[in-house]
Amino acid sequence: MSASTETSPSDRAHRPPFWRDVRIIRIALQVGFLVAVGALLFWLFDNLTVNLRVLGIRRDFGFLDQPTGVPILGSDFRAQSPIRDALLVGLYNILRVAVPGILTALVIGTLVGVGRLSTNWLVRRAAGIYVEVLRNVPPLVMLIFFYIAVLQQLPAQADSITAGPFALLNVRGVYLPSIQLSAGPAPVFFGVLGLALVAAIVLGVLRTRRFDATGQPHRRVPLGVLLFLGIATLGWLALGRPLGLQLPVIEGRGVDGGYRMIPEQAAVFIALVLYTSSFIAEIVRGSIQAVAKGQTEASNALGLSGLQRLRFVVLPQALRIATPSAGNEFLNLTKNVSLGVFVAYPELLRIGRQAVGNGFPAPQLLFIVSAGYLALSLGISLFTNLANRRLQLSER
Amino acid sequence: MKTIPNAHKRRWRSMRLVAGGLVLALALAACADEDAEVDDPGTDIDDADDPDVDIDDGVEGEEGDDGEAAPADSGDSLLNTVQDRGAVVCGVNDAVPGFGLTTEDGDFEGFDIDFCRAIAAAVIGDADAVELIPLTAEARFTALQSGEIDVLVRNTTWTAARDGGEGGAFTLPTFYDGQGMMVRADSGISSIDDMEGAAICVLSGTTTELNLETEMASRGLSYEAATFEDNDTLQEAFIADRCDGWTSDRSQLAAIRSAFPDGPDSVSVLDEVISKEPLGPAVRDGDSQWLDAVNWTVIATMIGEEFGVDSSNVNDLVESVDVDEQPALARFLGVAGFDPGLGLPEDFAVQVISQVGNYAEIFERNVGPDTGLGLEREQNALYTDGGLHYPPPY
Numbered sequence: 001m002s003a004s005t006e007t008s009p010s011d012r013a014h015r016p017p018f019w020r021d022v023r024i025i026r027i028a029l030q031v032g033f034l035v036a037v038g039a040l041l042f043w044l045f046d047n048l049t050v051n052l053r054v055l056g057i058r059r060d061f062g063f064l065d066q067p068t069g070v071p072i073l074g075s076d077f078r079a080q081s082p083i084r085d086a087l088l089v090g091l092y093n094i095l096r097v098a099v100p101g102i103l104t105a106l107v108i109g110t111l112v113g114v115g116r117l118s119t120n121w122l123v124r125r126a127a128g129i130y131v132e133v134l135r136n137v138p139p140l141v142m143l144i145f146f147y148i149a150v151l152q153q154l155p156a157q158a159d160s161i162t163a164g165p166f167a168l169l170n171v172r173g174v175y176l177p178s179i180q181l182s183a184g185p186a187p188v189f190f191g192v193l194g195l196a197l198v199a200a201i202v203l204g205v206l207r208t209r210r211f212d213a214t215g216q217p218h219r220r221v222p223l224g225v226l227l228f229l230g231i232a233t234l235g236w237l238a239l240g241r242p243l244g245l246q247l248p249v250i251e252g253r254g255v256d257g258g259y260r261m262i263p264e265q266a267a268v269f270i271a272l273v274l275y276t277s278s279f280i281a282e283i284v285r286g287s288i289q290a291v292a293k294g295q296t297e298a299s300n301a302l303g304l305s306g307l308q309r310l311r312f313v314v315l316p317q318a319l320r321i322a323t324p325s326a327g328n329e330f331l332n333l334t335k336n337v338s339l340g341v342f343v344a345y346p347e348l349l350r351i352g353r354q355a356v357g358n359g360f361p362a363p364q365l366l367f368i369v370s371a372g373y374l375a376l377s378l379g380i381s382l383f384t385n386l387a388n389r390r391l392q393l394s395e396r
Numbered sequence: 397m398k399t400i401p402n403a404h405k406r407r408w409r410s411m412r413l414v415a416g417g418l419v420l421a422l423a424l425a426a427c428a429d430e431d432a433e434v435d436d437p438g439t440d441i442d443d444a445d446d447p448d449v450d451i452d453d454g455v456e457g458e459e460g461d462d463g464e465a466a467p468a469d470s471g472d473s474l475l476n477t478v479q480d481r482g483a484v485v486c487g488v489n490d491a492v493p494g495f496g497l498t499t500e501d502g503d504f505e506g507f508d509i510d511f512c513r514a515i516a517a518a519v520i521g522d523a524d525a526v527e528l529i530p531l532t533a534e535a536r537f538t539a540l541q542s543g544e545i546d547v548l549v550r551n552t553t554w555t556a557a558r559d560g561g562e563g564g565a566f567t568l569p570t571f572y573d574g575q576g577m578m579v580r581a582d583s584g585i586s587s588i589d590d591m592e593g594a595a596i597c598v599l600s601g602t603t604t605e606l607n608l609e610t611e612m613a614s615r616g617l618s619y620e621a622a623t624f625e626d627n628d629t630l631q632e633a634f635i636a637d638r639c640d641g642w643t644s645d646r647s648q649l650a651a652i653r654s655a656f657p658d659g660p661d662s663v664s665v666l667d668e669v670i671s672k673e674p675l676g677p678a679v680r681d682g683d684s685q686w687l688d689a690v691n692w693t694v695i696a697t698m699i700g701e702e703f704g705v706d707s708s709n710v711n712d713l714v715e716s717v718d719v720d721e722q723p724a725l726a727r728f729l730g731v732a733g734f735d736p737g738l739g740l741p742e743d744f745a746v747q748v749i750s751q752v753g754n755y756a757e758i759f760e761r762n763v764g765p766d767t768g769l770g771l772e773r774e775q776n777a778l779y780t781d782g783g784l785h786y787p788p789p790y
Binding site: 054057058069070071073074079144147148152153156157171172251252253254263264341342343344346350353354356357358359360361362 | 533534537538541555557558561562563591592593594595600602603605606608609613619620621622623624625626629632633636637638640682
């Protein structure tokens, strides 16, 4: 396979001296590089600690237990809680935008990407404009645009836009009904939900077996959902309606009850979803075009409809190609949440900077903020790599 | 055959992950060591407690590396560096009318800018030998610590944490301020007690947030604070009714109100003052000679007002002062052959007052009743007029 395994005894005698031996040079270079990097890191760290000591700035992490001193926007966080908890809220706030953002961007991106290849002129052009405009505007500009020019132009609290009693929309946020649990029967109801889920999965498996045996359409998804909803509704009625809706109501200067999305979060979410979905659309388009043309022709020959062709033949293969690049876009979206500092969205960087401004040490906090974003990015990388590996294995 | 390189690649990937983890773990371990080394029972009590310990062991360990430990060794003071360089680098504000603002020509003007110029006049003899670096509230102490600027003159409040953990050293306050609350005139709010459940806009990286929390907690009011990175976005949000109140130092609120897009009468500043805000220049910790130079520049402007010396009469006074009859004034003007040993030129006060002016002139020119801000002297008057400025004797 490689040269080293095929070395014969006679070769060994003719080996060059070690300073010209490729194998030794290779190892020496790598070790040397590692030492150099290590030394550089050590020097930087040493430099930092020495300078901090000279300036009399603390270098430990003991401050994490001190009270934060300020509340956090859009959260129940109490000002007396330690700074450690504030940073965790920051991490949570990144995920609160990143997770739904990634899912939404994926859906929109896929639709637009498919749309770019549509045979319908209008759809194709519209998708093209969507991609070209959104892809070429910096995300920070979009963020500030949506925050100031759109969300800040909504009416004041007293003149909220309402959707019946269910939802409120004003300059202070988007208010939706929240789910309220009644204490007693709620756990039982969750048990019922679990049962319903198991029943739905069993039904799906049975339908699949039948499909494999007879070739009749299985319709496992709609049937499973129906079964789940049926059992859940019966359980809900039988247990005396343990889950209720809590509606948002204007109360004094604030709004009582319901779920609230602050405009800062909405701005970050909208801007990043639009920005990232334009890149995902391009990845999806490229991946579809990378699927061999014969596949399309074969499915046409089999008489599949356009939708069926996409669903069963083209998209499964295209998604496999798209996974690694889409993973990069997920990473970008997550990291771009840090732009939220500019519109007062309390993600990790915002909270770290706020703490620095309130007298907590900057080097340690920047380290924590970086480590937080790094951990999220590595987590997403790991996830996409796993997904990629699973998909790749089915390739020949 | 094809699967073998893949397996290699996979092993490599996991090795890289492990290596990354190792680097992180090492960094953490190193930090933990540092922690153990300086940790003392007082760690969790206060910010200001800990650095003392750090400084002590820093001085012991560092003496060999540089002579910073010896204040008498003038060769290492920033004062000499600045004099050799021929320019003072000041960290300033560029967005608060009256205190630090970029003009249409790209120059800077304001109360703090004048104090930076005064320092240049005292140290170098030329008020124009300044380099002004606009800084955000959050970046200012990092810039000071890293040596990017020589002195921070950016309406900065003197607090324990900044004096201690953040490594700053403050001169006498140049401006006594207090935090206030601005609301829209039609909001129906006449006192902070009316603000239950209100949304309040704050600028990030300021003591303002902490004062607001203290005030609202003591009044038992719930509120939400939206913390913005810059005043422009904050103003947009305030105008759009995102916030009921805008809290900041009262001098800043006066400045913002004077330039408010809908006119100054569309907003009002509540009467309540919710904090003490002594504002003044800050330098890096550990260089007392440079601190003295900056401090005595500030004091000189006030002594100038006390003695009735201003930019219009200072040069005549230098000619006419009688060393025997007015010894204090003569010493101040540097004509009595007196050198207090500050490392400044003997005539530094004359340079400051002739080129920039005394405290009263600086105040009137930038923030006084005839300017857009229209602030009265009040607590910023000299002690002889019932104010708080009490300059030590020269």
